[in-house]
Structures are given as C-alpha cells and as structure tokens.
Amino acid sequence: MNKEMTERPRAIARRSLSKLTALMTALALTNASLPVHAQQAKGPPVLRDTETEQLLRDYTRPILRVAGLEKQNIQMVIINDSSFNAFVADGRRIFVNYGAIMQSTTPNQLIGVLAHETGHLAGGHLSKFREQLARTQTQLIIAMLLGAGALAAGAARGGSNGASNIGAAAISAPQEIARRSLLSYQRQQEENADRAGVKFLTATHQSAKGMYETFKRFTDESLFSAHGADPYVQSHPMPADRVAALAELAKTSPYWDKKDDPALQMRHDMVRAKISAFMERQDTVYRRYPMSDTSLPARYAHAIATYLHGDLRSALAQIDALIKVEPQNPYFYEVRGQALLEGGHPAEAIAPLRRAIQLSHNAPLIEMLLGQALVASNNKAYTEEAISILRAALAREPEAPLGYMQLAMAYGRKGDYAQADLASAQAAYLRGDNKTARELASRAKTRFAIGTPGWVKADDIVSAKIPDKKN
C-alpha cells in the first residue's frame, strides 16, 4: 500500500481504494458533505484510467470531427458513479458516469448517447451559465453537480473568472435547481439533439440503433418508476413519442443494421470487465463473470479481483496468462506492475510498467505509476529518472495530484526541499486543500531564490484567490 494514499481524504482511505487510486488516479474532492450519489459511490469523484479514457476518446473522435468540434480538444471525464449519465457541461469536457459504460452492452449504445450529447454541444444548447464552466476546474463542476455547494460558494467569493457567477447561482438556488439548470434541456432541444446525433452517426457510417435502444430502455424505465430513475432520464425527458420519432428517423439510415466492429466490442467488454473488477463488490464481479466463463474479459476481471481481494501470486499467474494471449496489450503489463507495486514489490513493478509505457506510447498516467514504483523502490539510483518521468507526465496531465505527490517524494529523496515543497503544494492545490497548499507554497518560497521559476510558481499558489474547503 502506498503511504501517500493514507494521507488522502477520508473518502478514499480504505485499503481496497488505495489500490484503485493507483490505477485510477484521483482528482480528490475533499468536501465532507457529499450528497446521495457521491455517498453511494466509493472513492474519488473522478476515475482516471488510460484504457477507459482511450476507448472513450476513440468513441467520440469521429463524432466530434463530423460535428466540426475536433479542434476544441474536448476532454473525456469519467465520473465515479454507478448510475447512468453522460453529459456535456461546457464546450471543453464530456462527462460520462462509469455506470453508463457498465450499462451499455455494446459500443454502439454508448456512442449513440455520446452522439446525442454532441448534438447538444453542436446545436449551441448550452446556456450561458454552462458556457462559463469552460473556465472552471473539473472538480469544481463535479462538486456542483454532486451538490457539494461549499466549493462552489467559495469560488463565488474568490472567483476571478467565470466560476464566480456559477458559485453565486449555486448558493442562491437550491441544489436541485442548480443541477437542473446545468443539465436539463428543453423538449425541442432534445429532439434537435436526437436528429443531430443520428446525422453524426450516419456521417460516420454507424448505426443509431444503440441510441434508440438506450433511450427506449429509459422510456420503459420512467413508465414504471417515478423515483430512482437514472439521472440521465431526469435531465433528458424521454416521452414515448420522442423515442418513436427517433426510431423512425434512425431506421432510415443505411447503417441501421450495422454491427460494432468485433475488435471494438472486445475493447468495450474488456473495459467493462475492468471497471466491474475495480468498482463492484467481489460477489457482483463473480456473478457477472463466473469462474466457468473463460472469455478474455472474464479472465481480466478475475485477475484484477484476485489481486485486489486474493493473493498476489495467483493474480500474477493469471495476468501472465493474459499477456500470453495478447503480448502487445499495454494494460496487462500495467495491471501486472500495479499489482506488484501495491503488493509491496515496487522494484519488480518497474519492468512491466516500462513495457506498458512503451506499448501505450507513453501514456502519462502509466508514467506516473512508474514514477511511483521508482520512488517506492527506495533506490537512489532511480531518483533522477523518477523526477524526469514524473515531470514529463505532469506536463501532459497537469490535473493529477498523485503525480505531484510522487514528484515531491522524489525531490525529497534528492534533498531538494524547495522543489519538494512546491510539488506538495501543487498536489494539495489540485486536491482542493488550499490551506495546506498555501502553507507549503509559502515555505517553498523561502527556499527558492526570489524571482526564479520555482519561486514564481509557489507565489502563484500563495496568492491564488481560491476558497478553503472548510469555510
């Protein structure tokens, strides 16, 4: 278990979660009063995983291209929530609950929903309120959606950007109203987004059947349950006639009967197996993937569940068997490295993680895991390498507190306490712990020569107008 993890917020302090966070690095939210959805969820509000993010990017890229949005560099954010939801809060990010991935049995079902959401984006259905979010930190948006009003309220006071208005709205409006104004659309906009979604799917030679299947399921669901319906249904009204109109339109597409590419279906199944293994109860995992199931996704789920809940030796044997089947799959090496790292064998984790990085073309989140293994191996010979790998990874993934925490440890080992304090301050800042961030940054300032780049960065944190979590 990684020592750094024990200092993380209460919500992710449990042992099994420390393992999860090494893979799915947290953008931790430290607010204690999280409402229903967040309380149900375990762990940090945002899940980070290279394999899942890559799949979602591959799903959205062609859609965004035909929608004329490819240049916007839209980021995929996976929310730690088992209910079905996918939404665009602004023009910068598409949010997807992991529940939406789990509940979509085919890529086409999820792609259909993403196409519909892109329809909202391309149609300019985002209110002014939402557009202001583009300048807001991801974790602040999620805090607001989850109803953690304190963060948003604080931003209203300190806000030097668009966050201020959002914060103000979040305080004055009851949570549910704030959430609705963020997520809900008018009936006409829904129909337009359906039409745009079908158009994007047809232009990319994909079927709109999955979109129809998902929406049809929600229509049936909302007929039978007034309460407890997925948040997606609450924010996207789905009267039967709308879904009927969608079916009629979708069936005119020459691609209506087109099936997902088997390779893409396999990637989808692998990601669902991984999410199940990491996020669901052990008995649920084995109910979804019984031992008698010898498919690759089932074996992936078994290997991860064994490393999380069983013994390392058996897990490694299972992972090695997976590597034999797909020797070029970076994520099998990643999970091997992670299992070793979390199992207390950081030095042995280094080789598989190097291979994972090579095969994934330098995925920054895996580089951070390697940085962690290098630091944890307690071998001074690795210190410089850890620093350069972590810095390179953070340059591409600047919102990852775990990377900064590892960087702080590496600098500490080197005896560079100015850089160590600065990196710790950056980690605290990203976690939303601004009091600690300011204290560490103030101390870092005293260690740097005035006006040097490190001093300037530390000064930025000290003077940032950001809210404290406890006010």
Ligand SMILES: [Zn+2]
């Ligand atoms: Zn919609």
